[in-house]
Amino acid sequence: MAQIFKPSANHITQATLMGLAIGVPTVWLAIAALSRSPANTKVNVPLNQPIPFSHQHHAWELGIDCRYCHTSVEKSSYAGLPATETCMSCHSQIWTNSPLLEPVRQSYETGTPIKWNLVNKVPDFVHFNHSIHISRGLNCNTCHGPVQHMQITYKGNPFQMQWCLECHRAPDRHIYKDETRPDLQPRQQVFNLYWKYQTTGLDGLSDRERALILGTFNGTDNPKEREAGKQLVKDYGIKVQQLADCSVCHY
Amino acid sequence: MNPRIPLFALAAISLAGCHTDMWRQPKGEPLGENDFFPDGQMSRPLLTGTIARGKIRKDDAFFTGAVNGKWVDTLPVPLTKALLERGQERYNVYCSPCHGQIGDGNGMIANRGFTLKRPVGNYHTDRLRKMPVGHFYDVITNGYGAMYSYSSRVEPSDRWAIVAYIKALQVSQAPGAFGVSRTEIEVARQKHEAAAGADSHSGDSHSGGSHSGESHSGESHAEGAAH
Numbered sequence: 001m002a003q004i005f006k007p008s009a010n011h012i013t014q015a016t017l018m019g020l021a022i023g024v025p026t027v028w029l030a031i032a033a034l035s036r037s038p039a040n041t042k043v044n045v046p047l048n049q050p051i052p053f054s055h056q057h058h059a060w061e062l063g064i065d066c067r068y069c070h071t072s073v074e075k076s077s078y079a080g081l082p083a084t085e086t087c088m089s090c091h092s093q094i095w096t097n098s099p100l101l102e103p104v105r106q107s108y109e110t111g112t113p114i115k116w117n118l119v120n121k122v123p124d125f126v127h128f129n130h131s132i133h134i135s136r137g138l139n140c141n142t143c144h145g146p147v148q149h150m151q152i153t154y155k156g157n158p159f160q161m162q163w164c165l166e167c168h169r170a171p172d173r174h175i176y177k178d179e180t181r182p183d184l185q186p187r188q189q190v191f192n193l194y195w196k197y198q199t200t201g202l203d204g205l206s207d208r209e210r211a212l213i214l215g216t217f218n219g220t221d222n223p224k225e226r227e228a229g230k231q232l233v234k235d236y237g238i239k240v241q242q243l244a245d246c247s248v249c250h251y
Numbered sequence: 252m253n254p255r256i257p258l259f260a261l262a263a264i265s266l267a268g269c270h271t272d273m274w275r276q277p278k279g280e281p282l283g284e285n286d287f288f289p290d291g292q293m294s295r296p297l298l299t300g301t302i303a304r305g306k307i308r309k310d311d312a313f314f315t316g317a318v319n320g321k322w323v324d325t326l327p328v329p330l331t332k333a334l335l336e337r338g339q340e341r342y343n344v345y346c347s348p349c350h351g352q353i354g355d356g357n358g359m360i361a362n363r364g365f366t367l368k369r370p371v372g373n374y375h376t377d378r379l380r381k382m383p384v385g386h387f388y389d390v391i392t393n394g395y396g397a398m399y400s401y402s403s404r405v406e407p408s409d410r411w412a413i414v415a416y417i418k419a420l421q422v423s424q425a426p427g428a429f430g431v432s433r434t435e436i437e438v439a440r441q442k443h444e445a446a447a448g449a450d451s452h453s454g455d456s457h458s459g460g461s462h463s464g465e466s467h468s469g470e471s472h473a474e475g476a477a478h
Contacts, residue, residue, distance in 0.1 A: 124276040
């Protein structure tokens with residue numbers, strides 16, 4: 001009877017075993033890395049838009065408040081994209097001949113909304129609510145990155161569940177209040193930071209505020225700040241026990 | 252046997268469970284797209300004359316700023332510190348880009364290439380100082396000259412808050428024109444602060460404008476606050 005396996009079968013077996021031992025984890029890690037990389041999350045990847053709208057110009061250079069356009073951010077789950085009417089409030093007078101604004105004028109004349117490309121998106125099984133985050137004093141940039149310095153808007157954070165949970169498991173690491181303005185409600189604290197930045201520049205801000213404004217803040221480990229955070233969590237009535245429950249976001 | 256076969260099989264089995272119908276559910280979202288409707292929009296425009304339950308706008312003074320075609324001369328809401336502070340905040344968001352933070356028509360946008368036949372409104376003129384509050388409400392609601400309507404961005408109660416704050420701005424810049432002196436304002440402010448301090452430690456904002464407005468009693472409220 002002839003040999004079933006040739007001598008080379010030894011090598012193939014060895015190679016297969018080695019391949020499995022190395023290959024499976026490699027593929028596994030590659031997928032994990034890829035799903036966390038900007039290629040998938042789109043973090044820091046500017047997204048082309050029908051109109052090259054610059055937040056840097058409007059929010060920083062001109063100092064227009066976020067809420068001028070995103071009117072419903074304080075009271076609705078959805079921050080709201082401005083109606084073309086909002087653009088035209090100024091651009092019916094300014095830059096009226098710019099070819100870049102042609103889609104805006106077209107939209108206004110025909111009543112057809114501008115089709116912006118969505119930069120920030122959570123899956124449909126996640127229920128995110130802007131108003132509750134604003135009313136607990138979470139700065140826009142905590143999630144959206146340094147929007148006021150974006151020429152073309154990009155995503156500031158991955159918006160993956162792991163990232164959400166970082167704060168939902170330990171809100172005291174993230175929650176912040178400017179102690180020099182005790183008169184402001186948490187909601188007002190959010191927007192006051194931008195006014196402060198406008199007035200004082202980066203130099204006038206504390207380290208933490210600077211990190212918030214530049215979108216680099218990833219939670220504090222400073223015991224004193226965490227203590228203050230714990231107090232705020234208490235004051236704002238945040239129920240930490242329930243904050244990381246599935247049903248908080250998935251309902 | 253080719254060692255790749257089981258690998259492929261494994262991959263095929265694990266991928267078989269992947270689907271995205273929970274990720275993208277067939278539901279409507281705010282400002283979403285929908286092919287079903289001729290205008291392609293998910294949100295349906297309200298039919299003309301739609302009134303939400305319990306939201307009928309019977310209070311003309313509150314919702315239009317005019318009664319029988321005449322602008323109202325008194326605020327239809329009680330004038331409180333909270334109202335002025337709300338007004339200040341909303342004013343700074345929606346009005347200050349053009350009208351400037353003190354209402355002199357010198358805002359950032361006004362300075363950035365507006366070439367208007369008439370310049371941006373300056374509240375500190377005799378004409379506007381004498382203007383009834385209803386006029387300001389009407390302008391916010393319906394627009395004026397090159398100014399667009401802000402009715403979709405600022406709700407009625409906030410419009411009145413802004414109107415109250417504009418009046419406060421006017422008083423702050425020219426108390427004499429309203430028959431009060433700076434000393435009177437200062438006295439009233441100190442009185443108010445003492446009262447607030449005794450009351451509790453309710454935080455005091457440090458803008459002179461809002462305080463001076465409060466001391467101006469001629470601008471006080473009518474009855475019935477509507478919401």
